[in-house]
Amino acid sequence: MTSFAVVGAGWRAEMFWRIADGLPGLRCVGAVVRSPRELPVPAFTSLSACVAEAAPDFVVTAVPWPATPSVIVEAVERGLPVLAETPPAPDAAGLRALWAAVGDSGLVQVAEQYLLMPSHAARAAAVRAGLIGTPTQVQVSSTHQYHAVSLIRGLLGAGRGPVRVRATRSTAPLVDPLTRDGWTEDPDPRPATTTIATLDFGDGRSGVYDFTDNQWHNHLRFRRLLVRGSHGELRDDELIRLSQPRTLIRSALVRRQTGYDLDLDGFDTDTITLDGEVLYRNPYPGRRWSDEEIAIATLLDATAAWVRGSAPAPYPLSDGAQDHLVALAIEEAADTDRTVTTAVEAWG
Structure with missing residues (x-):
């Protein structure tokens, strides 16, 4: 224990x-x-x-x-x-x-649990398998700061080198129907700020960061994730790739979710597949956990295994520090309307 x-x-x-x-x-x-x-x-x-x-x-x-x-x-x-x-x-x-x-x-x-969420873990597995070739750009519009940077860096396979950041902010009216506390019952649009940044990691690798206030909870903004590669592209739960000369294949990531309609097994995530191949299998069947809970459970188990000496480090401080350093550069670039380039730090 x-x-x-x-x-x-x-x-x-x-x-x-x-x-x-x-x-x-x-x-x-x-x-x-x-x-x-x-x-x-x-x-x-x-x-x-x-x-x-x-x-x-x-x-x-x-x-x-x-x-x-x-x-x-x-x-x-x-x-x-x-x-x-x-x-x-x-x-x-x-x-x-x-x-x-x-x-x-x-x-x-x-x-940092985002890459362990079932959908992101399945996407990462597809990218690692080389289905879209070498990943060259990741665009994230769903979560903020270090979480988004973790997704971008992780899906790109970017290390801890210098990053050149450009960013801008704009404010526009937006209804905010949901927060962490539940429904707001407020039908009136309020000013909401959107931050958009481009991240240049060098060697042809880049990221696009796009986040609007409270986007985690506000379902009036779609969550979007795009991974561009040398031989194809992954967009949310859809993938297009060149499999052989003159042959383009379009495929979907399909989640098997139990508990719908006449499925009496209870609400649960089972697998996420692509063209019949399992990219992700829920390690905690029967728990009825959300994706966030599954990710945190996976992280806790991985940390415990690392502490016991039976598994590698799940997410070292060097990576967490780099994520936040780049996130801070995004905020600085948006604040100053200037290009910010991060240095190679001691953890690099």
Whole structure:
């Protein structure tokens, strides 16, 4: 049994201990909170007390951005592996200071789950299989900042080198019918800002970032993902490619979702296939989990396996830091209306 403790008690922390409850071989042994309270797991007011009594194998941080670096450093000083929520530090100076403090320890992973979501995992599998040739451009319009950068870098196979960023913002009226709290019951358009950026990774590889305020929850904006390659293109759940001379093939990624109509097996994701080949299979059948929950469960299991020494690091601090560095460059380029080029950092 591998155990972990969560630092924090907000909605994100709650998701970690709730999902862990459905994972055999993994257990949340406590939460570190600022003040005592009733929780589904034991509560501790300090990491030292938690370590002394519960002896977790690793720590998950789920605290506000400014607090994350100090929690990471304290855990590493105690020799504990860490899975840090995104981003690992608020700004570029904080990322550099954090790396200087703990980078060489090899004990820090970042809880970047987007590439582990079933749809994205299936798309990534199709790209890795070479179905569209060499990926050259990724366009993401669905999520913000470091999450979008992670998708772009991951699908491109881009490393941690310099990135040249251009960005612009515009504001236009948009109805915002849904937030994390549910339906707003507000039919009136409100000003919503859209940020569009181009990312040049060099060697013919590029990304396009397109995000509108609250796009995670606002279903009046389609989520879009495009991967362009040397021999074809993947657009959302559709793929076109040149399979042989004078032969273009158009295929669809098909999700088998149980629980519809007369399917009495219960609502669940089963597989995602392309032309009869399974690109993704849900590792947690019967849990009835959302894609986000499946991704977090996959990340927790991968982290536990890494802590046990039986699997590679799931998402090292170097990658999480690079994602946020590029995200910060997007914001800076949009703020200043100037091209921003990131440097090769110590984690590069």
